[in-house]
Amino acid sequence: MNFEDSPEEARYRTTVRHWIADNAPDMSGLGAEQRRNWHPGHKEIARRWQATKADAGYACISWPKDRGGAGGTAIEEAIFNQEEVRAGVQFTYFMTGLHMLLPALLEHNQDALALNRVPPAVRGDEIWCQLFSEPASGSDSAGIRCTAVRDGDDWVISGQKVWNSGAHVADYGMLLARTDPGLPKHKGLTVFWLDMKTPGLEVRPIRVMSGESELNEVFLEEVRIPDSQRVGEVNDGWKVVISTLMNERAALGSGTGLSWRDMIALAGQTPSWEGSVMEDPAFREWLADYYVNVEAIRLLSFRTLTSLSKGEAPGPASSAGKLLWSNKTQEMTDQALDIQDHFGLLDGADLAVLDGAFQHRFLWSPGLRLGGGTDEIMKNIIAERILGLPGDIRVDKNVPFREIPHGR
Amino acid sequence: MNFDYSDEQKALKDQARRFLSDVSPLAVARKVLEAPSPGFDATLWTRIGEQGWCGAAIPEAYGGFEFGHVELCALAEELGRALAPVPFASSVYQFSEALLHAGSEAQKLNLLPGIASGERIGTLAFSEGPGVLSAGRISTRYSNGALTGTKLPVTDGGIAHHGIVLALGDAGPDLFLVDFSGNGVTRQAVSTIDPTRGAASITFQNTPAEPLGSAGKGSGSGLEQLRRIHDRTAILLAFEQVGGADRVLEMARDYALERYAFGRQIGSYQAIKHKLADIFVKNEVARANAYYGAWALASNAPELPVAAAAARVAASEAYWFACRENIQTHGGIGFTWEADCHLFYRRARHLGLVIGAQRDWKRRLADRLVRRVAQENAQRSEA
Ligand SMILES: Cc1cc2nc3c(=O)[nH]c(=O)nc-3n(C[C@H](O)[C@H](O)[C@H](O)COP(=O)(O)OP(=O)(O)OC[C@H]3O[C@@H](n4cnc5c(N)ncnc54)[C@H](O)[C@@H]3O)c2cc1C
Numbered sequence: 001m002n003f004e005d006s007p008e009e010a011r012y013r014t015t016v017r018h019w020i021a022d023n024a025p026d027m028s029g030l031g032a033e034q035r036r037n038w039h040p041g042h043k044e045i046a047r048r049w050q051a052t053k054a055d056a057g058y059a060c061i062s063w064p065k066d067r068g069g070a071g072g073t074a075i076e077e078a079i080f081n082q083e084e085v086r087a088g089v090q091f092t093y094f095m096t097g098l099h100m101l102l103p104a105l106l107e108h109n110q111d112a113l114a115l116n117r118v119p120p121a122v123r124g125d126e127i128w129c130q131l132f133s134e135p136a137s138g139s140d141s142a143g144i145r146c147t148a149v150r151d152g153d154d155w156v157i158s159g160q161k162v163w164n165s166g167a168h169v170a171d172y173g174m175l176l177a178r179t180d181p182g183l184p185k186h187k188g189l190t191v192f193w194l195d196m197k198t199p200g201l202e203v204r205p206i207r208v209m210s211g212e213s214e215l216n217e218v219f220l221e222e223v224r225i226p227d228s229q230r231v232g233e234v235n236d237g238w239k240v241v242i243s244t245l246m247n248e249r250a251a252l253g254s255g256t257g258l259s260w261r262d263m264i265a266l267a268g269q270t271p272s273w274e275g276s277v278m279e280d281p282a283f284r285e286w287l288a289d290y291y292v293n294v295e296a297i298r299l300l301s302f303r304t305l306t307s308l309s310k311g312e313a314p315g316p317a318s319s320a321g322k323l324l325w326s327n328k329t330q331e332m333t334d335q336a337l338d339i340q341d342h343f344g345l346l347d348g349a350d351l352a353v354l355d356g357a358f359q360h361r362f363l364w365s366p367g368l369r370l371g372g373g374t375d376e377i378m379k380n381i382i383a384e385r386i387l388g389l390p391g392d393i394r395v396d397k398n399v400p401f402r403e404i405p406h407g408r
Numbered sequence: 409m410n411f412d413y414s415d416e417q418k419a420l421k422d423q424a425r426r427f428l429s430d431v432s433p434l435a436v437a438r439k440v441l442e443a444p445s446p447g448f449d450a451t452l453w454t455r456i457g458e459q460g461w462c463g464a465a466i467p468e469a470y471g472g473f474e475f476g477h478v479e480l481c482a483l484a485e486e487l488g489r490a491l492a493p494v495p496f497a498s499s500v501y502q503f504s505e506a507l508l509h510a511g512s513e514a515q516k517l518n519l520l521p522g523i524a525s526g527e528r529i530g531t532l533a534f535s536e537g538p539g540v541l542s543a544g545r546i547s548t549r550y551s552n553g554a555l556t557g558t559k560l561p562v563t564d565g566g567i568a569h570h571g572i573v574l575a576l577g578d579a580g581p582d583l584f585l586v587d588f589s590g591n592g593v594t595r596q597a598v599s600t601i602d603p604t605r606g607a608a609s610i611t612f613q614n615t616p617a618e619p620l621g622s623a624g625k626g627s628g629s630g631l632e633q634l635r636r637i638h639d640r641t642a643i644l645l646a647f648e649q650v651g652g653a654d655r656v657l658e659m660a661r662d663y664a665l666e667r668y669a670f671g672r673q674i675g676s677y678q679a680i681k682h683k684l685a686d687i688f689v690k691n692e693v694a695r696a697n698a699y700y701g702a703w704a705l706a707s708n709a710p711e712l713p714v715a716a717a718a719a720r721v722a723a724s725e726a727y728w729f730a731c732r733e734n735i736q737t738h739g740g741i742g743f744t745w746e747a748d749c750h751l752f753y754r755r756a757r758h759l760g761l762v763i764g765a766q767r768d769w770k771r772r773l774a775d776r777l778v779r780r781v782a783q784e785n786a787q788r789s790e791a
Contacts, residue, residue: 138739140669163740208743209735209750271539273771282767330732337601337757338765342535345607345761346561348599353538359601366735366753367743375736376679396671407668 003302009079016080019056024089025049032349032356037092038214043169046091050124059122060098067106068118074309078301096165097121097128100244101174105193108232108240114193117172129170129196131161131218132241136406138163138370139377141176141245142186142238143396143404146220148177155192155230157200157223163371167203167216170196174244175220178401179235185401189237194225210363245373258361260291263332266353270339277339286335293328297321316385323378326368333362411699413482420475421482424461428490431455434748440493440604441751445597446567447606453494457526462500466508471521477706481647481698488648488759489655491751493604495529497762498564501644503530506572506583506637512622515585519570531568533559533610534634540768541574543631548575548612550584550619550626554592555612563762565608566597572620573612580628583620590616602758604751635772638763639716643701649723649759650698653691653730656752660684660730660737667739680737687730694719694726714780717773724760724769731756 005013025045027035034041053059061077063069084090102121105114120126137143146159157177167173173196180188196203200223205213232240264287267277277283300321307315336358337344346352347359369375383389396404413421436449456462464480466472480500487496504523507516507530522528534541536548536559548557555575559565571586586593592615595608619626620633661684664675674680701719704712731753735742742749760766 133740137669143670207745209745209747209753211745215740269538271537271542271545273540273542277539280767334728334757337761338767340538341540341765341768342561342761342763343538344765345600345602345758346598347601351560351598351609362601362757363750363754366732366750369736370740370743374739376677379679392670392672392677394670404671405668406671407666407673 126171131175161218191237330365424486444603463524484647485651488651495564498531577626581630582626584617602754642720646698646719646723649727690726727756
């Protein structure tokens with residue numbers, strides 16, 4: 001047990017801290033809008049930073065060199081990530097591709113076509129999106145209906161995907177399709193990767209409740225792709241899905257965005273009955289509770305790291321981090337509004353504290369409890385996979401997919 | 409003892425529900441959300457005015473219709489349920505209650521008829537910046553019949569004709585009546601988390617104003633006065649919150665019945681069942697406290713301060729909880745702009761902040777409970 005850097009790790013940390021200080025993009029000149037995800041200016045800064053990192057060997061640090069990485073260790077990558085967060089220059093655009101999808105792709109498919117996609121993704125020139133969820137199946141990701149039918153050397157894909165983060169700007173997607181509806185539902189699935197510009201594929205942005213449109217619907221009408229873009233075996237796609245989802249939860253649970261430090265700053269500058277909110281015992285008690293929870297998320301990420309550095313897959317325990325992070329974020333924004341009292345209603349960048357970041361996060365936080373696995377699914381995983389409690393009675397196992405009851 | 413609305417009150421409530429489902433479907437709130445200026449639906453407001461609802465608690469002598477306060481609570485429940493994007497809360501639960509409670513005879517005669525008919529809109533302007541209200545941080549000043557300073561945010565401040573403004577007078581904080589459409593008033597719309605309820609920043613520059621009440625000069629007790637007014641507002645708002653929370657629970661229940669995951673209705677999973685049951689219990693807690701508040705309000709009972717704070721604390725918690733778990737129940741659909749879940753999520757948080765946040769009301773409630781026990785002890789030792 002040791003949470004301090006080893007001398008070697010400390011040296012690495014000093015090196016990357018200096019390198020980041022010398023090379024990181026300057027965000028200070030950006031307005032509130034430009035600081036938000038998916039703003040074109042913001043995205044361009046992120047792309048250039050990713051390329052700078054790739055040139056210096058700081059992108060995909062832990063990937064082997066022959067797969068486009070820097071051949072470093074998981075610990076080094078984690079240290080670099082921490083320093084990026086500390087410097088306020090961590091971006092999420094490439095995470096889906098680099099943390100979830102490409103590792104799974106390379107695990108199952110290493111032909112030249114797939115390998116060619118790696119360098120541009122590592123440099124941030126190409127963005128990947130995940131095309132799993134459908135209108136009738138989100139939590140139940142194996143319940144998808146989008147079909148892929150074999151036609152000679154090709155597959156022809158038809159159906160609809162939904163909630164696809166970043167699909168409107170993505171260059172490539174990884175897609176889950178049903179290849180045999182006569183098999184039980186987990187057995188008839190296959191994963192493919194495809195160019196988002198393939199004919200027959202149409203992306204329509206969805207406006208979310210906070211007003212942004214970074215989620216999408218993706219419609220596929222007889223989209224034809226070669227068999228070489230299949231990932232893993234035919235009808236064995238569920239295996240690929242599992243590895244991407246576990247990576248997703250590990251990445252999501254690592255906690256980004258507003259922190260307890262922002263809450264201290266806010267409370268310190270917000271007047272209370274006497275003095276500032278920081279002197280209110282009830283707030284202090286809340287802060288202490290909040291801190292132990294979010295600090296646990298940070299510390300638990302070291303456990304994930306420890307298993308990674310031993311070459312083990314991150315286990316179902318990362319579900320706890322995901323659950324905590326999303327719920328505590330919603331609670332924190334609620335608290336931030338509350339301590340500002342009536343004024344907490346204001347969300348305009350001109351008047352609101354921190355350009356309205358708390359209010360914006362308040363309107364985003366419900367999505368955090370859904371994306372990447374809902375609260376309820378996280379709790380089921382903890383109860384069943386960690387605690388060994390029996391699963392729900394299933395009506396969708398061991399019957400052909402087409403016979404499973406469904407609503408809308 | 410009668411824990412229910414009377415038959416007449418129920419009839420009024422049913423009629424209000426039918427009326428509002430006709431004139432205020434959620435599409436009306438959504439229209440204001442999409443085009444937030446001027447921050448309310450004028451046509452709907454006119455229709456509501458024609459019903460006489462704005463004058464429900466105003467005596468006939470002041471142009472009102474004198475249905476009574478419990479009747480007003482019943483209407484509030486329906487308005488909350490309908491998510492009506494109108495300045496009813498500002499004009500009726502705040503401004504009209506303030507005048508009824510603290511206005512002079514002349515002020516009531518002069519202003520209440522316009523409020524009762526809905527032709528005029530009033531609001532209260534008390535906040536100036538982040539944090540709870542306190543005497544030490546009021547910088548708007550009143551002297552020689554004029555106000556100077558800035559109030560922010562003022563809910564419905566952009567459309568109100570009249571305002572009651574908290575400002576520092578010669579004797580300390582006091583409430584002042586101001587004609588918002590008169591000289592020396594600059595109003596600027598401000599963006600909030602609930603665009604269906606407009607708000608403004610209002611700057612007064614030597615604006616003519618008069619103290620609220622008969623004395624003609626302030627007494628320095630404006631903050632306490634505002635709290636007593638807001639006790640009344642809190643009970644009425646609690647009914648809006650209960651109405652909204654009940655509707656949200658119905659939305660969640662309906663969706664849980666029709667949505668399938670893993671081959672089963674999601675409502676068949678205990679995670680969802682217990683979630684909805686938790687919402688139900690919180691709504692019951694809110695409703696119970698709101699009813700007690702309605703009784704205290706209608707009968708001007710000494711229990712009013714405790715009942716009001718309790719109603720507010722319970723209703724704010726219930727509505728916020730119901731709204732966030734309703735989105736959760738809906739899954740990804742619930743997170744979209746197109747779904748109605750976020751209209752309620754925004755409104756719940758608006759209502760929870762508009763007359764002061766939960767932490768301030770919890771503190772008030774605790775203070776009042778302590779005071780009550782002290783009084784009970786004193787009475788006992790006298791006897
Ligand atoms: C911000 C965001 C980003 C996303 N990004 C992507 C993406 O990039 N790619 C992609 O493919 N998808 C993405 N998703 C989709 C996401 O994975 C699904 O929304 C999520 O899995 C929930 O599915 P659903 O919306 O269909 O809800 P449903 O599965 O219908 O769930 C509705 C409710 O039922 C509950 N429920 C379902 N099953 C059970 C059960 N067995 N026991 C108890 N309760 C249950 C759920 O917890 C929820 O409360 C994203 C979603 C969001 C909100």
